[in-house]
Amino acid sequence: MLKTTRLIMLCAFVVLAMSFVLVAQEKNSTPDNCAVSDVAGQNKCAVNNVTNSPRIEPFWGTGEISQRISATAAVPYSSNMTYSNFTSDGGRYRSGGTDYWFDLPLHLPAGANLMHYYIAICDSDAANDVMSWLFVCPDSSGSCTTLGQIDSNGAPGCTGIFSPTLNITVNNFNNYYFIRFRVEGTTTANEIRSVEMHYQLQMSPAPGTATFLDVPTSHIFFQYVQALVASGITSGCDANNYCPNNAVTRGQMAKFLSVALGLHWPY
Numbered sequence: 001m002l003k004t005t006r007l008i009m010l011c012a013f014v015v016l017a018m019s020f021v022l023v024a025q026e027k028n029s030t031p032d033n034c035a036v037s038d039v040a041g042q043n044k045c046a047v048n049n050v051t052n053s054p055r056i057e058p059f060w061g062t063g064e065i066s067q068r069i070s071a072t073a074a075v076p077y078s079s080n081m082t083y084s085n086f087t088s089d090g091g092r093y094r095s096g097g098t099d100y101w102f103d104l105p106l107h108l109p110a111g112a113n114l115m116h117y118y119i120a121i122c123d124s125d126a127a128n129d130v131m132s133w134l135f136v137c138p139d140s141s142g143s144c145t146t147l148g149q150i151d152s153n154g155a156p157g158c159t160g161i162f163s164p165t166l167n168i169t170v171n172n173f174n175n176y177y178f179i180r181f182r183v184e185g186t187t188t189a190n191e192i193r194s195v196e197m198h199y200q201l202q203m204s205p206a207p208g209t210a211t212f213l214d215v216p217t218s219h220i221f222f223q224y225v226q227a228l229v230a231s232g233i234t235s236g237c238d239a240n241n242y243c244p245n246n247a248v249t250r251g252q253m254a255k256f257l258s259v260a261l262g263l264h265w266p267y
Contacts, residue, residue, distance in 0.1 A: 062200055064115065069104060071192040074181060077101035091122065091191040094183040104195055106177040112199040114168045116148075117179070120160045120193040123152040128184035130192065134163070139174045147177075158193075170199070203227060212242040219244070233259045 071092040076083055081097035094100065108114065121130045130152045137144035148163040170177070183190050206223035207230075210216050215225045225242055228234045233256055237243035248256075257263075 060201075062202060064198055064200055065112075067108075067197045067199070069106070069195045069197070071104075071194055074102040074104040074192055077103055077180075086188050086191055089122075089191075089193060091188075091193040093188050093191040094186050096186050100182045100184060102181040102183060102192065104179040104181065106179065106197060108170045108172070108177055108197060108199065109201065110170055110172040111202060111204065112170045113202050114147075114166050114170055115198045115200060116163045116166050117150075117198065118160055118162045118196040119150050119179075120158075120195070121152055122158040122191040122193065123189065124155050124157055125185045125187070125189035126155040128190050129153060129182075130184070130190050131182040132195075133180045134166075134177070135180060136171075136175050136177050139176065169202075204230065212236055212240060214241045215244055228256075228260075231260070 070090055072085060072090065074092055076099065078099045078101075081099040081101075082095045083092060083102075084095045085092050092102070094102075117134055119130075119132050123130050132150045133146055134148040135144045136147055147168055148166055150161050150163050152161070179195055181192055183192065203223060204227050206217070207226055208217070210219075210222065211226060211229050215222055219225070221244060225234075225244070229236075234242070237246060
């Protein structure tokens with residue numbers, strides 16, 4: 001039975017490993033300093049359950065991934081608003097109060113390319129609109145940054161609206177992401193239904209220096225070997241070499257795949 005070289009084996013499971021390479025250390029503490037610029041007219045420290053929310057597990061591959069989030073995950077900015085759920089379609093709308101804002105926390109995989117986002121809304125009220133902003137905010141002090149905006153503009157009815165192309169690399173290290181809605185009307189004529197985040201996982205960029213003598217920066221598989229090293233999947237065949245053309249044993253394959261997939265079982 002033919003043995004697989006380390007390079008061929010590398011190509012076979014590098015897609016599985018890339019998601020773990022992208023995961024950065026994340027700090028999920030509540031902001032210590034709330035003296036920052038307002039976000040769409042509101043202070044970012046009132047964003048509910050965003051900073052401490054868990055991150056989703058990445059999927060595999062580099063094709064476009066669509067993550068849909070129900071409007072029932074959107075929380076009012078303050079107690080100065082009453083709201084209801086529209087049971088027939090799972091939407092959420094503002095029913096009264098002086099506040100307009102809903103916050104929707106996002107859980108995006110670190111390192112992914114955020115391509116665009118999409119809102120599904122109902123707006124049959126020409127005098128009032130449904131508006132949204134996509135923000136990234138630091139966990140501690142500092143200002144939130146607007147990454148995108150979508151408005152219903154008039155009375156388009158029940159529809160979906162895409163943001164312009166974003167192409168933003170998600171950075172979860174000391175940052176968090178959320179969408180803020182402004183719902184101007186107080187009836188089901190202004191309703192949030194869902195949000196979709198569209199992104200692609202992507203390989204970490206190649207570093208400037210090589211870890212192994214036999215896989216220099218000019219090597220065709222340099223970026224992929226370095227990704228495995230950075231994620232702890234491989235440590236090479238000795239202290240200075242990766243041995244890219246060596247055969248892979250079943251034992252080595254078990255180590256590669258177990259570490260890449262983070263396999264953990266209660267034996």
